[in-house]
Amino acid sequence: MASANFLRCAALALAPLAGAMVASPAAAQSAPARDLNAGTLEVPLNKSQVVSTDRPIAKAMVGSSEIADILPITDRSIYVLGKKMGTTSLTLYDSAGHVLAIMDVAVGPDVQAFRDQAASLIPGQQIDARISGDSMVLTGLVSDPGAVDKAMQLAKTYAGDKVVNMLSVGGSQQVMLEVRFAEVSTNAAKDIGVKLFGDNGGNFGAVSGTGASLTPGQNGGGILGQSSIVGSFGIFRRTNINIAGLTVDAIINALENKGFAKTLAQPTLLALSGETASFLAGGEFPIPVSQSGSNSISGGGSSAITVEFKPFGVSLAFTPTVLSDRTINLKVEPEVSSIDPSASVTINGLSIPGLKTRRASTTLELRDGESFAIAGLLSRDFATTVNQVPLLGSIPIIGALFRSTQFKKGETELLIVVTPRLVQPIRPEQVHLPTDTVKDPNELDAYLLGQTHQKPVPPSAVPAKPASGDGYEY
Numbered sequence: 001m002a003s004a005n006f007l008r009c010a011a012l013a014l015a016p017l018a019g020a021m022v023a024s025p026a027a028a029q030s031a032p033a034r035d036l037n038a039g040t041l042e043v044p045l046n047k048s049q050v051v052s053t054d055r056p057i058a059k060a061m062v063g064s065s066e067i068a069d070i071l072p073i074t075d076r077s078i079y080v081l082g083k084k085m086g087t088t089s090l091t092l093y094d095s096a097g098h099v100l101a102i103m104d105v106a107v108g109p110d111v112q113a114f115r116d117q118a119a120s121l122i123p124g125q126q127i128d129a130r131i132s133g134d135s136m137v138l139t140g141l142v143s144d145p146g147a148v149d150k151a152m153q154l155a156k157t158y159a160g161d162k163v164v165n166m167l168s169v170g171g172s173q174q175v176m177l178e179v180r181f182a183e184v185s186t187n188a189a190k191d192i193g194v195k196l197f198g199d200n201g202g203n204f205g206a207v208s209g210t211g212a213s214l215t216p217g218q219n220g221g222g223i224l225g226q227s228s229i230v231g232s233f234g235i236f237r238r239t240n241i242n243i244a245g246l247t248v249d250a251i252i253n254a255l256e257n258k259g260f261a262k263t264l265a266q267p268t269l270l271a272l273s274g275e276t277a278s279f280l281a282g283g284e285f286p287i288p289v290s291q292s293g294s295n296s297i298s299g300g301g302s303s304a305i306t307v308e309f310k311p312f313g314v315s316l317a318f319t320p321t322v323l324s325d326r327t328i329n330l331k332v333e334p335e336v337s338s339i340d341p342s343a344s345v346t347i348n349g350l351s352i353p354g355l356k357t358r359r360a361s362t363t364l365e366l367r368d369g370e371s372f373a374i375a376g377l378l379s380r381d382f383a384t385t386v387n388q389v390p391l392l393g394s395i396p397i398i399g400a401l402f403r404s405t406q407f408k409k410g411e412t413e414l415l416i417v418v419t420p421r422l423v424q425p426i427r428p429e430q431v432h433l434p435t436d437t438v439k440d441p442n443e444l445d446a447y448l449l450g451q452t453h454q455k456p457v458p459p460s461a462v463p464a465k466p467a468s469g470d471g472y473e474y
Contacts, residue, residue, distance in 0.1 A: 038103040041090070042131050043068060043082035044110035051090070051103075052077040058095040063088040068105045082107035085134035106131040109159040122150050127167065129155065135162040141170050145274065146323035173273045175320035175328060178419040181265040181336060185412045189257040193387075193404035195226055197249040208389050209251070210404045229253050250401075265314045270423070273322040282313010285339060288350050312337040312355055320420060326368045328420045334374070335359040336414060358414050366420055374416040381410040 043049050056075040062068055067088040071079040080090065085108055092100040108131035118127045125147050126140040136159035142148055148167050155163040195209030211227025229235055232253040241248040271277035286307045314336050321329040336358045343354025360374050388394070388403030395402075439454040446452075 036099055036102050038101040040104040040106055041080065042111060043080055043105060043107050044112065045082050045085060045107055047110065048079055048081045050077055050079055051092075053092065053100065055094065055100065057092050057100065058097075059093040061091045061093075062105070063090075067107050080105065087133070108132075108134055109136045109162075111136060111158075114155060114158050117154055118151060121154065122147055125151075127151050132164065135159060135164055137164045137166060139166050141168050143170060144173070144322055145169055146327075173322040174423050174425075175271055175273060175322065175330075176421045176423045177269045177271075177277075177316075177318050177320070177330075177332075178421065179267055179269075179316055179332075179334060180415075180417040181263070181314055181334070182415045182417075183261075183263040183336065183412065185259075185261040185263075185410070187257075187259045187408070187410040189255075189409070190407040191232070191253075191255040191405075193229075193232075193253045194401050195229075195251040195253075196401065197224070197226075198246050200246050204246075208402055210387055226251075231255070267314065267316055269316065269318065271318070271320055273320055276317060276319045278315070278317040280311055280313055280315040282311060282315070282337070284309035284311045285353065287352055288347075310355070312339060318418075322422065323365070326422060327365055328368065328422070329363070329365050330418075330420055331361075331363045332418055333359075333361045334416050334418075360416065368422045369419065371417055371419040374418070378414075379412045381408070383408045 041049060041051065050073065053076050057072070057078065060070055060072070060078050062070050064086070065083075067082075067084045067086045068090070069081045069083055070090065071081070073079050078090075078092075082105075087104060087106050089102060090105050091102050094100050109129075111129040111131055114129045114136070115127075118125070118129075122142075125142045127138065127142065127147075128140045130137045130139065136155050138151055138155055142151070148165065148169065151167060152163060152165055193210050195211075196207065198204075198206040205224050207224040207226060209226060213225045213227065215223045215225060217223055229251070232255045234254045236252045236254075237250070239249045241250060265281060267279045267281060269277045269279050287310055288305050289308050291304045291306050315334070317333040319331040323329055337355050340354045340356040343356070345352045345354070358379075362374070364372060366372060383406075385406040386393075386403055387405075388399070393399045393403035441451050441453050445454065
């Protein structure tokens with residue numbers, strides 16, 4: 001009724017029992033109870049195992065017939081059928097009524113079929129399974145987290161959600177992430193303003209342009225004026241222009257600003273598989289925060305100002321997970337931020353600057369040494385401002401004398417390139433420091449020649465260090 005495979009499994013499970021059967025019945029009766037324990041017999045649900053001994057069995061008793069059922073085949077073998085998830089005991093007696101052996105019977109998922117499937121579908125891994133109550137417990141040692149995930153998926157086909165993962169991952173991989181930030185920013189701005197002062201020497205006066213003002217006088221009149229012109233690259237002035245009895249002073253201020261900036265950062269981070277590493281190259285700026293409270297003496301409310309710091313700069317956070325075949329599952333969160341004075345806020349005389357932030361977050365899989373690029377982070381700003389005298393500023397050609405124009409244009413492009421690599425530690429003698437090629441000055445060089453350091457030694461002149469041992473492996 002039972003297969004040859006089940007017979008072999010039963011023989012292995014009862015190996016301690018065969019040794020106990022060699023002793024005489026009297027010795028078996030006087031032996032401690034722990035010597036009679038023949039181990040655990042794992043029986044898959046709705047399947048059977050055959051228990052064989054080297055001595056005749058006169059009687060067999062099972063603790064719970066709802067969990068397992070027994071049926072004698074010969075005087076030396078018993079058929080055990082798993083009926084319900086759980087554990088029970090099986091006790092064997094000889095013809096004299098002495099206990100031959102006691103074994104635990106565990107009825108649960110088909111762990112033997114799982115072992116065969118795991119050996120076929122996940123080769124090269126030390127994966128074992130055991131029955132614990134109505135659950136399957138996975139034990140053993142695997143080489144990468146990908147094998148753990150495959151074993152869990154396979155175990156769920158036998159035990160559903162009742163799978164306990166106790167697998168260990170050996171030889172944790174270290175991942176080095178090389179990130180390159182490249183940003184190019186261009187901007188252009190033009191500002192042309194016209195200011196006019198007019199006076200006929202009598203009761204008429206006029207002023208136009210950005211910053212025009214009227215200050216009340218002591219005799220009920222007023223004084224016309226203009227704000228100071230500062231920060232402009234060119235200022236042109238013509239005074240005493242006589243137009244139909246009207247004396248006019250004209251001032252033209254002009255400014256054109258062009259800028260170009262290139263930013264490049266290349267941080268390198270190292271992290272274990274499954275762990276998160278972060279990096280920040282930049283700084284922190286203070287932000288005042290109002291803290292409200294109560295005054296215990298007067299009972300009135302009071303407030304205090306505390307300072308919190310907000311980081312900015314080039315930051316990076318990544319979480320690598322090494323899968324099989326040297327594939328790396330990578331979650332990357334790069335960010336580039338800078339202080340933006342144009343977005344500042346002033347509260348109670350305190351100026352709080354804003355931040356210009358470029359942020360990305362992605363998850364992908366790469367092999368060792370492969371790269372991916374996050375491109376298209378392009379921003380363009382354009383603004384035009386025209387200040388003019390109504391009606392007069394809209395007159396063609398002549399209207400240019402009655403208006404001021406500002407033009408601003410900016411463009412920023414950011415490119416992020418990420419390259420993960422599997423690495424191993426190196427030995428101390430393989431490390432080359434930047435100070436290896438620079439020697440400290442002596443007193444003669446410092447006092448007489450004014451040298452802060454001796455001339456750098458060419459790299460070829462530095463003695464080669466031993467190349468033995470493991471280095472970075474790409």
